[in-house]
Amino acid sequence: MRDGRARDGRKKDDPRARLLAEDDRIWLALADGSRRQMLDRLREGPRSTAQLCAEFPWLARTAVMKHLERLVEAGLVLVRREGRRRINVLHPVPLVEIVDRWVSPYAKDRVERFRRLAEHIESQRASATEDGAGEQREARQGEGVDA
Structure with missing residues (x-):
């Protein structure tokens, strides 16, 4: 990485990298179940860090704060200060971008396949x-009955 390249071999200033x-x-950030649960809670509305600690009693306060830090780094949570309180707010834009970039193309392909199958x-x-109707007409004609 001394030559200014990322792990995947691209230059660090490459926008794709x-x-x-x-x-x-x-x-x-989404790989951890506790963080996904926190996002679910924040989807219901903003929460202070103290409220999230109370909603996740099996996690130490430091663990809750570490999870929130990862969510903030990923851009999934925004923090605003109200005095000494930290209010955590869900920021869904990165999730929408991930869905648009990674999930939607596969879903569109699947929908197209189902459409063709239908x-x-x-x-x-x-x-x-049509085959059944043709056979019935032939049977009637053989019996001398016009359709």
Whole structure:
């Protein structure tokens, strides 16, 4: 890394390397169940650090603060001060960007596959219905009954 390159071999000032580093911070923040639970609580509304400590009694205060620090570093939580209190607020923009960049393209592909499958099934049904109607007409004509 002495030559100014990131772990993946890209130059550190490369915008793609910066974007990957930001993505990594978000994924790492989301990798921990306690942090995901904190995000769920913050989705309900802003919470002070003391409130979050009370809502996670199995975690030490220092652990809650460390988790919040990771969420802030990832850009998922914003902190505002009210006197001596720290108010933590969910910042969903990085999550939306992750979904747009990493999840949506795969979901769109899956939706397209289901659409094509549905069209195929429908064409098979239509063809089977037409075949069945043709066989019924032939049977009636063989019996001397006009359709």
